[in-house]
Amino acid sequence: MNNKTAKNKFFKSYEFMLLCVVIVLTIVLAAATGGKSIKPDNIIDMLTSYSAYGVIAVGCLFVIISGGIDISFMAVAAVAQYLMALYMLNMGGNFVVIYIISIGAGAGLGLINAVLVNRLKVPTLIITIATMNIIYGLMMRFTSGVRLHGFPGWFSQKTEASLLFVSVGTLAAALLTAWFILKRTKMGRRVYAVGGNIEAAKRCGVSVLSVHLFVYGFAGAAAGTGALIKCYLSQQASIEALYGDEMDVLAMVVLGGVSLSGGKGSVFGTLLGIVLVALLSNGMILVGVSSYWKDLVIGAVILISFCITGWRVLAAKKQERKEGAAE
Amino acid sequence: MEEKIIGLKHVNKHYGGVHALKDVDFDLNRGEIHCLIGQNGCGKSTMIKVISGVIDVDEGSEVILDGKKCRGGSARQAMNNGVRVIYQDLSLFPNLTVAENIAFDRHEDKSIKGVSWPQIFKQAEEVLDRMDIKLELESLVEELSIADRQLVAIARALATNARILIMDEPTSSLTRKEVNVLFSIIKSLQEKGMTIMFVSHKLDEIIEIAERITVMRDGKIISTFENKDVDETNLAHMISGQEISYQQQFTACGDEVILEVEGLTCGRQYKDISFSLKKGEILGIIGLLGAGRTELASSIFGMNEPESGRILLHGEEVHFRSNRDAIAKRIAYVPEDRLLQGLVLNQSIENNTIISIIGKLKNRLGLIDKKGARSITRKWIDELHIKSAVPEINASAMSGGNQQKIVISKWLSTEPEILILDQPTNGIDIAAKNTIYELIRELAKKGMSIIMISDEAAEIYYNCPRALVMHKGKIVKELNTSTITEGEFGREVLDE
Numbered sequence: 001m002n003n004k005t006a007k008n009k010f011f012k013s014y015e016f017m018l019l020c021v022v023i024v025l026t027i028v029l030a031a032a033t034g035g036k037s038i039k040p041d042n043i044i045d046m047l048t049s050y051s052a053y054g055v056i057a058v059g060c061l062f063v064i065i066s067g068g069i070d071i072s073f074m075a076v077a078a079v080a081q082y083l084m085a086l087y088m089l090n091m092g093g094n095f096v097v098i099y100i101i102s103i104g105a106g107a108g109l110g111l112i113n114a115v116l117v118n119r120l121k122v123p124t125l126i127i128t129i130a131t132m133n134i135i136y137g138l139m140m141r142f143t144s145g146v147r148l149h150g151f152p153g154w155f156s157q158k159t160e161a162s163l164l165f166v167s168v169g170t171l172a173a174a175l176l177t178a179w180f181i182l183k184r185t186k187m188g189r190r191v192y193a194v195g196g197n198i199e200a201a202k203r204c205g206v207s208v209l210s211v212h213l214f215v216y217g218f219a220g221a222a223a224g225t226g227a228l229i230k231c232y233l234s235q236q237a238s239i240e241a242l243y244g245d246e247m248d249v250l251a252m253v254v255l256g257g258v259s260l261s262g263g264k265g266s267v268f269g270t271l272l273g274i275v276l277v278a279l280l281s282n283g284m285i286l287v288g289v290s291s292y293w294k295d296l297v298i299g300a301v302i303l304i305s306f307c308i309t310g311w312r313v314l315a316a317k318k319q320e321r322k323e324g325a326a327e
Numbered sequence: 328m329e330e331k332i333i334g335l336k337h338v339n340k341h342y343g344g345v346h347a348l349k350d351v352d353f354d355l356n357r358g359e360i361h362c363l364i365g366q367n368g369c370g371k372s373t374m375i376k377v378i379s380g381v382i383d384v385d386e387g388s389e390v391i392l393d394g395k396k397c398r399g400g401s402a403r404q405a406m407n408n409g410v411r412v413i414y415q416d417l418s419l420f421p422n423l424t425v426a427e428n429i430a431f432d433r434h435e436d437k438s439i440k441g442v443s444w445p446q447i448f449k450q451a452e453e454v455l456d457r458m459d460i461k462l463e464l465e466s467l468v469e470e471l472s473i474a475d476r477q478l479v480a481i482a483r484a485l486a487t488n489a490r491i492l493i494m495d496e497p498t499s500s501l502t503r504k505e506v507n508v509l510f511s512i513i514k515s516l517q518e519k520g521m522t523i524m525f526v527s528h529k530l531d532e533i534i535e536i537a538e539r540i541t542v543m544r545d546g547k548i549i550s551t552f553e554n555k556d557v558d559e560t561n562l563a564h565m566i567s568g569q570e571i572s573y574q575q576q577f578t579a580c581g582d583e584v585i586l587e588v589e590g591l592t593c594g595r596q597y598k599d600i601s602f603s604l605k606k607g608e609i610l611g612i613i614g615l616l617g618a619g620r621t622e623l624a625s626s627i628f629g630m631n632e633p634e635s636g637r638i639l640l641h642g643e644e645v646h647f648r649s650n651r652d653a654i655a656k657r658i659a660y661v662p663e664d665r666l667l668q669g670l671v672l673n674q675s676i677e678n679n680t681i682i683s684i685i686g687k688l689k690n691r692l693g694l695i696d697k698k699g700a701r702s703i704t705r706k707w708i709d710e711l712h713i714k715s716a717v718p719e720i721n722a723s724a725m726s727g728g729n730q731q732k733i734v735i736s737k738w739l740s741t742e743p744e745i746l747i748l749d750q751p752t753n754g755i756d757i758a759a760k761n762t763i764y765e766l767i768r769e770l771a772k773k774g775m776s777i778i779m780i781s782d783e784a785a786e787i788y789y790n791c792p793r794a795l796v797m798h799k800g801k802i803v804k805e806l807n808t809s810t811i812t813e814g815e816f817g818r819e820v821l822d823e
Contacts (some may be wrong), residue, residue: 009465184442186434193420193431200418205435263422 014257014309018272022279029283037286048163050278051171052229053245054271057252058171058178059222061270062215064253065182067195067262068117068124070216072109073223073249074242075135080105080224082139085148085237092152095166102224109135110220114212139239147238156235166232170225171274179267187214195262251298252277255305276301332357332491332522333378333410336389340373340382347373348384349546355491360513360523362533365543365566366756371526374543375493378524379412409490413497417480421469425462426451429482454482457519458512474505481512492516493524498532499753502616503782510536528566528756530559544568567758575809577792578772581606584642585776586745588627591636596622597800600636604745609767609777611791611808613784613820619800620780621663624747627778628660629653654683659743661734663750663780669734670722677704677718679733683741707736711766728759735766746770747778752786764790784817796820 010016029037036042056073063070080102087093087101109131116127150156182188187210193201194211202208231237256273258265280301281294333355340348348370355361355378365371376382377390380397384390390397392408419428429451433439451464460478468476477497484492498506513523513536527533533540540557542549542565549565586604591597597619604610614620625631627638629647637644640656647653650660662669670679681688681700688703690696704718711732713725722733731751738746748767752760767790771777781787787794787808794806796819806819 186442189423189427189431189434189442192423193434196420196422197418199416200420203414203418204431259422263420 015266015269015272017308018255018257018269018276018305022272022275025276025279025283029279029286033283033286037283042282042286044164044168046278046282047171048167049233050274050281051167052226052233053249053252053277054171054226054274055174055229056223056226057249057256057270057274058174058267059219059226060249060253061178061256061258061265061267062182062191062222063124063219064258064260065195065262065265066191066211066215067198068212068215069260070113070128070219071125071246072113072128072132072135073219073226074244074246075132075139076106076109076220077223077227077230077242078139078239079109079135081227081231081237081242082143082148082239084224084228085151085231088151088155089148094154098155098228099225102228103221104224106220106222106224106227107217108220110216110218110223111213113220114209114214114216117216118209118212136239136243143239145239147236149236151235155232158232163232167229170229174222174225175267175271178270181218182267187211191215192263195264197263247295248277248298251302254302257309330356331391332393334389334391335377336391338377338388338390339385340377340388341385342373347546348377351546351548353541353548353551355522355524356539358517358520358522359538360517360525360536362537362540363524363526363543364528364530364533364540364562366528366758369543370546371543372495373546375412375495375524375526378491379410379493380408381412409488410493411484411487411489411491412493413477413480413484413495415496415499417476419468419476419480419483422467424464425466425468425471425479426464428468428479429454429486431483432487450486451482454486457485458482459515460512472505473500474502474508477501477505477509478512481516485516489521491522491524493526495526496528497525498527498529504615506532530562533562534559542566566756575789575792576768577609577809578607578768580608580771580776580792581774585640586627587637587639587642589637589639591623591626591633591638593622593626593631593633595800596631597626597797600802602795602802602805604776604778606776607771607774608793609771609779609791611787611794612778612780612797613782613787613794614780614797615782618797620797621749623797624660624749624778624780627653627745628658628747630660654741654743657742657744658747659683659738659741659745660747661731661738661749661751663753669737670730672723673721675719676708676713676722676725676733677701679722680704680707680718680737680740683737703740704736707739711736712762726759728755728763731755731759731763732766735763739770743775745776745778747780749780750782751779752781752783760786784820785813788813788816 026038056077060070060073083105084098084102088098113128113131116131117124120127182191190201190206190211191214193204193206194208198208201211227242230241234241252273253265253270254260254273255276256265256269256271258269277298280297284294284297285291331354335351335353338348338351338353339346351370351374353374363371363374373382377384397408420431423431426448430447433447433450434442448464455462458478458481462471462475462478468479471479481492497509501509513525517523525533525536534554534557538554539551540554540562541551542562544566583606584603585606588603589601591600600623602610612620612623622631626633629650629652638647639645645652645656647656653660671682677700681703684703685695688696688699690699701718707713708718713729713732713736722730725733735748735751751767752763755763764786767777767779779787779791792807792809794808794816795802796804796806804819806816808816811819
């Protein structure tokens with residue numbers, strides 16, 4: 001392996017560009033807020049409040065790398081959150097149990113997505129929009145939109161350490177797990193293979209069904225975990241707590257440099273995407289910009305980042321064509 | 328050791344009602360290079376699938392591998408038997424590195440646990456060493472040229488300890504130079520004991536590389552020959568079942584000059600290009616891939632703005648800002664890659680035909696005139712003899728030759744004065760090629776001026792009275808093909 005080319009590649013990569021943007025943005029925000037934004041309190045606050053969506057974004061990353069897209073994750077998260085909350089209210093339980101419940105419920109619903117995606121051969125966007133609506137519809141029918149709160153003491157009495165552990169700790173664990181799976185396991189490499197060229201993957205003997213089950217199951221599990229974090233932070237379970245924030249999560253993944261046609265994306269990129277969205281939202285609050293502007297700014301950033309990537313690809317192609325013709 | 332490595336005896340294969348293989352007997356000998364040729368749809372792909380064990384054959388058929396009867400059914404099993412197929416699309420992962428593509432089978436090998444990157448790189452390097460070639464292991468496959476991707480596909484097959492390598496149309500998008508590299512690699516693999524089956528329809532290449540040649544037609548094997556017993560002419564005859572002998576059939580063109588190009592230059596793509604085109608003339612432009620011919624053509628078609636020089640139509644200088652301007656001036660361009668640039672595959676023949684004139688096909692309400700569209704499509708289907716074509720069926724269901732005709736008809740419906748054809752017979756079998764040539768000649772007779780771009784010397788020699796040779800972005804010579812023999816023409820082209 002040539003170390004020098006690997007280094008060069010990194011400096012040319014999208015991730016490097018993103019890292020620069022994050023650093024510059026941090027400095028600008030620090031200057032604009034008189035250092036308020038880089039105070040440890042604020043950083044911890046920011047990380048805590050964005051870790052739920054961060055975890056969900058990591059799950060989404062898997063689906064997008066495999067060449068699909070999942071819109072239903074917030075609905076899945078809502079189900080997981082409700083089940084977990086109901087369990088706590090009725091049976092008590094402890095952290096281990098509710099982690100298992102929320103992860104299990106999420107993964108179970110994810111597996112349903114996977115089977116539909118694998119069998120129906122319909123664009124995944126359409127399938128997951130359908131499952132999202134079905135899940136929300138059923139949830140409204142069975143819960144009547146009631147909020148659940150008043151959880152047992154072990155869950156409702158938060159300390160600074162437990163808060164950090166449940167939010168940032170879980171996010172870190174999710175990121176590490178995702179990194180390990182994608183880089184170091186056969187299944188991770190199969191996810192990239194299916195996203196890159198599904199026909200070729202089949203010809204190499206990859207079981208596409210198992211890859212689908214894995215990625216949608218993982219995305220569901222991540223959504224369930226995110227729901228748990230959200231519930232811990234807000235101390236309530238409700239449908240609308242998560243409803244409508246799908247695009248925030250997708251923005252994190254997209255800004256993290258995935259290719260929506262599949263096959264590309266990294267955990268590091270997604271981490272930077274999460275940080276970028278968190279910085280932007282948090283920064284705007286600190287600077288005193290109305291939160292209504294947040295969506296506009298995130299939209300603009302996505303557009304700009306896509307323009308830059310697209311422009312770079314075009315420039316590279318033009319260069320290649322000129323060089324090719326001269327040969 | 329037995330000489331035969333694979334034998335097929337009385338093999339039949341039905342797909343629904345289609346009898347794809349009819350009582351086929353076929354032997355593949357250990358360590359030989361064996362070519363399989365035939366027209367599109369003659370059963371070549373089915374043969375590949377049977378030999379590689381991907382599909383099962385009908386009752387009563389026998390497939391013998393290493394002297395043992397075997398049943399097909401799974402690609403995985405074939406791989407374990409050492410049979411590897413390199414499909415035309417190469418089946419690589421564009422988003423993964425060269426190293427991982429080569430060593431990908433490790434991910435599916437149950438005896439290897441986990442993913443070890445050093446091992447992946449080591450294995451890839453070993454295989455490339457065995458092939459005696461150098462590739463950047465860290466590069467993504469999508470960054471490689473087609474020729475290099477081809478090498479990666481071969482390397483991947485070697486990494487799985489393939490004994491029998493089946494290559495489906497491996498040269499269809501390679502330049503001559505790259506074909507030479509590929510052939511030398513194939514020969515060296517053979518020396519190391521590999522058995523190679525090579526499927527192609529480029530006769531000159533087959534004669535160059537194959538030891539034995541099997542000709543297929545209509546699901547049957549016509550015969551198997553030793554290389555020394557055949558030449559291009561009789562192979563062509565056997566493939567199509569009809570005598571095809573090319574003759575130069577030139578019709579005189581008018582004197583009126585339609586198009587003039589003066590000192591056209593575009594960066595490093597092409598330099599100082601000047602030529603003229605007369606009414607009803609078929610002008611050939613021959614040059615290797617990368618000689619700048621496609622770039623030149625797209626400049627004339629308004630898609631690639633030249634830096635300097637002039638383009639004159641009927642003596643008047645024109646500046647095209649886009650190809651819409653060029654189409655308005657009645658220029659049409661049939662691109663090199665019909666699948667990528669010429670056709671919308673999942674749309675009907677009708678929609679493909681009328682797309683270029685959709686703005687004009689309006690009824691009184693300003694909507695698309697369905698009847699008009701249908702009649703125009705019917706007219707071209709009749710006129711170009713597009714076999715078994717119905718306007719409603721998808722372009723993807725047609726054979727290569729017929730697809731090319733659909734692309735041409737799309738442009739003909741704009742009623743062009745100048746038709747630029749870029750590699751018009753790329754990937755088309757011999758019989759279909761001939762019908763395309765006839766069509767081109769007919770159009771020229773009717774007064775259309777045609778520029779035909781190709782890298783096949785024979786194609787230019789037999790169709791174009793006048794040919795320009797392009798090399799490294801320049802026109803290096805102009806040849807009058809009627810005064811020289813095909814051999815002389817070929818030498819003139821090669822000897823820049």
